[in-house]
Amino acid sequence: MGMRRHELSDDEWRIIEPLLPRNSRGVARVDDRRVINGILWRFRTGSSWRDVPERYGPRTTLYNRFSRWRAAGVWDRLLAAVSEAYDGDIVMIDSSCVRVHQHGAAGKKGGSGDPCMGRSRGGLTTKIHALVDAEGRPIRIELTAGQAGDAPVAATLLADIRPGAAVVADKAYDTDGVRAFVQDRGAWPNIPPRSIRKATFSFSRWVYRQRNLVERFFNRIKQMRGIATRYDRRADNFLAAIKLVAARLWVNAL
Incomplete structure (x- = not known):
């Protein structure tokens, strides 16, 4: 459990989940929480994407979703939403x-x-x-x-x-x-x-x-x-990671 204490708690996830994109059928992807935990693991440890533990899913999935959501402004909107007040x-x-x-x-x-x-x-x-x-x-x-x-x-x-x-x-x-x-x-x-x-x-x-x-x-x-x-x-990936970590600070404060 030591390594997993840094993962999103149920309370954190309740705030974050509604702010994430949904797929075309309007149903949230069931692995979003696992993917974000994997992304957070990567930046918490400073490891490369290929060293992220398998329990978080395929490394290519983690990197691709992180990058795709960065390009789509998801991490920007997440920080903006939680910091609105x-x-x-x-x-x-x-x-x-x-x-x-x-x-x-x-x-x-x-x-x-x-x-x-x-x-x-x-x-x-x-x-x-x-x-x-x-x-x-x-x-x-x-x-x-x-x-x-x-x-x-x-x-x-x-x-x-x-x-x-x-x-x-x-x-x-x-x-x-x-x-x-x-x-x-x-x-x-x-x-x-x-x-x-x-x-x-x-x-x-x-x-x-x-x-x-x-x-x-x-x-x-x-x-x-x-x-x-x-x-x-990529500077935009580094900035996106900072915004994800910053958003989590807000979620904990909320």
């Missing part, structure tokens, strides 16, 4: 780099051709950008190359920000563009100013302390070895 009073944005394993970089000399793979101090890396709510639950996730700046992704992460919200972020987001974007939407950028700033801004250290929730989110998803290190050659 997020607490928007305080939201936090941040990023975290992950190393790209040689398997993920295979065929991509220096990461060329993949905009989400690049050189930084840690070698070949991909950067995960996340927006979380006041409970530290993930709402939106994006990928860039490891050396990319944080501020340019802020507008994408904050596209659906609600008026009156406090946006908590570190100094990497202290740009005129980010501050204007947040304020134009009736929200408050609670961002510490960089030392080169001459202007003064409204800033609450108490609110800023909540930022540890987004750091905790990264720590939680990186407990999955296949997330802490990127083994996937």
